Amino acid sequence: MDSKDVRTFLAVAEELHFGRAAERLHMAQPPVSRTIRALEDELGVALFKRDTRNVQLTNAGQELVQPARDIMEAFRRATRIVQAAGRGETGLVRIAYAGASTQVMVGRLARESREALPGIVLELQSQNFAQPAMARVLTGEVDIALGRWDHIPAGVVTRVLASENLVLAVPANHRLAGATECSITDFSEEHFITLAPHPGSVLGDRFRKLCHSAGFEPDVVQIAPDTWTAISLVSAGVGCSLTVSTVANNVNDPNVSFITVTDASEPVALCMAWLENQENAAVDTILKLSEEILPTAS
Amino acid sequence: MDSKDVRTFLAVAEELHFGRAAERLHMAQPPVSRTIRALEDELGVALFKRDTRNVQLTNAGQELVQPARDIMEAFRRATRIVQAAGRGETGLVRIAYAGASTQVMVGRLARESREALPGIVLELQSQNFAQPAMARVLTGEVDIALGRWDHIPAGVVTRVLASENLVLAVPANHRLAGATECSITDFSEEHFITLAPHPGSVLGDRFRKLCHSAGFEPDVVQIAPDTWTAISLVSAGVGCSLTVSTVANNVNDPNVSFITVTDASEPVALCMAWLENQENAAVDTILKLSEEILPTAS
DNA sequence: CTCTTTATTGCATTTTCTGCAATAATCTCT
DNA sequence: AGAGATTATTGCAGAAAATGCAATAAAGAG
Structure with missing residues (x-):
């Protein structure tokens, strides 16, 4: 038959x-x-x-x-x-992302995708660091990565989702709490909370460079597993922590104050990355949606 | 594709x-x-x-x-x-039946079929008279008919399901109530309840012949639409009614008494009929089941 | 009983499918 | 980076099948 x-x-x-x-x-x-x-x-x-x-x-x-x-x-x-x-109306799109800022972005994308593109399933893979996420793009394990990278491998296309200023999270009872701007030199004697040091961590590198160029070695009193934990520790008065403006905009804790660091020469770029020659129509659809939901930062 | x-x-x-x-x-x-x-x-x-x-x-x-x-x-x-x-394991089998005795038979068959042959759907068509049921077999509108027929058309096969004695249903307060046997001559002065007269009605014909051979014209005081109604009228004391042993065995009304009519020379045959050249395997299966459930009467 | 309708069969043709051999492309190993 | 091996693809020829036309047969309708 x-x-x-x-x-x-x-x-x-x-x-x-x-x-x-x-x-x-x-x-x-x-x-x-x-x-x-x-x-x-x-x-x-x-x-x-x-x-x-x-x-x-x-x-x-x-x-x-x-x-x-x-x-x-x-x-x-x-x-x-x-x-x-x-036609890219259905399918699975695997997204790897690393860091607090990317969580916010992915959250927006996932919400809009579920509404506008019901046929597309997003598989969200939270990574601890950006570099493994990029590696997974290269091997084809994921379709899209979100994170911060200094070096973009050949064959990978990126788009800047946000240009984030460096900010210092300080406890509300800190002497500079409430200030809008500060220099890292004002913090040479402070206690710091950082994320686990990891090669290729853009924010970690920046932090060290800032301190060194200001002529001091930071006193790291606590290593936090993720940004949200670090902010909680700041809130508890354990110390200060360097982070980015996106995090500042998404935290509403009266015990934490955010101060822009003026001597942080240039902002750090939060990027979306995918393979240049990727052929999954569903990924194209999500990339297109992301252009509407998460516009390219100037 | x-x-x-x-x-x-x-x-x-x-x-x-x-x-x-x-x-x-x-x-x-x-x-x-x-x-x-x-x-x-x-x-x-x-x-x-x-x-x-x-x-x-x-x-x-x-x-x-x-x-x-x-x-x-x-x-x-x-x-x-x-x-x-x-293989006859599934399908639709259409059964037409006419009369109280056949209802009892069809009820048994339907119950067993539902248990043993879950793939076969029975379409039960209750007719008022046996002759139209036979006509529907001939035209192929139904697969099997149950009823009483004097004449069997060519191409139709029948099997005798029950050989029923004629019995008289009488009210419990009737002078002969409780007797096991009687002659129709004992009822020449009685009131009778019959079903609607219909050409080809075997029971109706028998009733008239019995009365005539006993030398009287029955006094029909009520025409009932079906046997169960007729029995109810007997129960209410309206009169007597001629019916068959199967009905007697399936009525348990203290106000009705059944007496076998001895001068009803031969029993009437309740038959199952189907087309000789029928090719529906599901019908074959039901016919086979019916041989187990409703054995051929001696 | 004849005629008509319509499914079936015979046969030739065309189309499609299949397989072998050769080719091309790319990954892996040195 | 280059050589080799593996494997999908293409060309072509043969085989299988599907299709259509014409003829046949069978059954109902008048």
């Missing part, structure tokens, strides 16, 4: 007339007759009780009508699904 | 290797390659990203896997269903 058999069977079952069925199938009667006969032989069951004047379904034929229609519908469904996937 | 395309696609999607897929399909690689290519062209979507070393599904290909499996399953299901129907 193959699809032509099913199509032929349904035509005859609906017309109850070999001639009209053949007409509907744009062919001559003999092939119709042969196809039905072959199908009956293969199944070992008579499907029609026919003579030169009347064609009617046998009991078995009756029972085949709905399953046969189901088969045709399964073909239509498969075609619909695969073409929707081809 | 036809079933061969789907089978080929699934083989390649599962092996992720054109050569092994071809092996599994018992053919050479080239046809596999061509089939996939043709399918991709037809759908307008790339299904595999392949080079000489690696074959992997595209996003669209991924999405096609399950629908493709559904198609194959739909074929298997259709085959299973139609062959079950061919």
Whole structure:
């Protein structure tokens, strides 16, 4: 039994007339007759009780009508699904992201995606650091990465989602709390909370460079597993922590105050990265959506 | 897209290797390659990203896997269903029956059928008279009829389900209530309840013949639409009514007493009838079941 | 009983499918 | 970076099948 058999069977079952069925199938009667006969032989069951004047379904034929229609519908469904996937309307998009700022971005993207693109499933992979996320893009384990990188490998395209100023999170009872700007030199004697040091950590590098250029070695009293924990420690008065403006905008804790660091020469770029030659239409769709939801920073 | 395309696609999607897929399909690689290519062209979507070393599904290909499996399953299901129907395990059996005794028989048959043959649906058509039920068998509107017939048309096969004695239903306060036997002559002065007179009604004919041979014209005081109503009227003391032993065995009303009529020479036969050349396997199955549930009366 | 209708069969043709051999492309290993 | 090996693809020829026309047969309708 193959699809032509099913199509032929349904035509005859609906017309109850070999001639009209053949007409509907744009062919001559003999092939119709042969196809039905072959199908009956293969199944070992008579499907029609026919003579030169009347064609009617046998009991078995009756029972085949709905399953046969189901088969045709399964073909239509498969075609619909695969073409929707081809147009990028459905599919799986794997996103790796590292860091507090990217969590905010991914959150927005996921929310909008779920509303506007119900056929696309996002697989979100929170990484601890940006560099492994980039590695996963290169190996094809994920489709899109969000993070901060100094070096972009060949074959990877990036787009800047946000240009973030460096800010210092300080406890509310800190002597500079409430100030809008400060210099890192004002903090040479402070206690600091940092994230775990990791090669390729843009923020970590910046922090060290800032302190060194101001002529001091920071006193790191606590290493936090993630930014949110670091901010909590600041809130608890453990010390200060260098972070970015996006985090400042997404924290509303009266015990924490954020101060822009003026001698942080240039802002750090939060990027989205994907393979140049990627061919997944669903990824293209998400990239396009992200251009609306997360505009390129100036 | 036809079933061969789907089978080929699934083989390649599962092996992720054109050569092994071809092996599994018992053919050479080239046809596999061509089939996939043709399918991709037809759908307008790339299904595999392949080079000489690696074959992997595209996003669209991924999405096609399950629908493709559904198609194959739909074929298997259709085959299973139609062959079950061919073996008489599923299908529709239409049964027409007329009269109180047949209701009892059909009830038993329906109960057993539902338990033992869950795939067979019985369509029960209660008729008021046996003759139209037989007519529906001849026209093919029903598959099996139950009733009492004097004449069996050619091409119809019958089996005797019960050989019923004639009994008189009398009110409990009747002078003969409690007697086991009686003669119709004892009732020449009684009031009678009958069913609507209808040509071909075996019981009606018998009743009239009995009375006439006993030399009286029955005093019919009430015509009931069916036997159960007639028995209710007897119970209410309206009069007596001639019926059959099956009814007597299925009524348990203290206000009604049943007396066997001894001068009712021969019992009446309750029959099951179907077309001699009927080819519906489900009907065969039900006929076979009925031989167990409703044995042929001696 | 004849005529008409219509499914089926015979046969020739065309189309499609299949397989072998050759090719090309790319990944892996040195 | 280059050589080798693996494997998908293409060309072509042969085989299988599907299709259509014409003829046949069978069954109902008048």
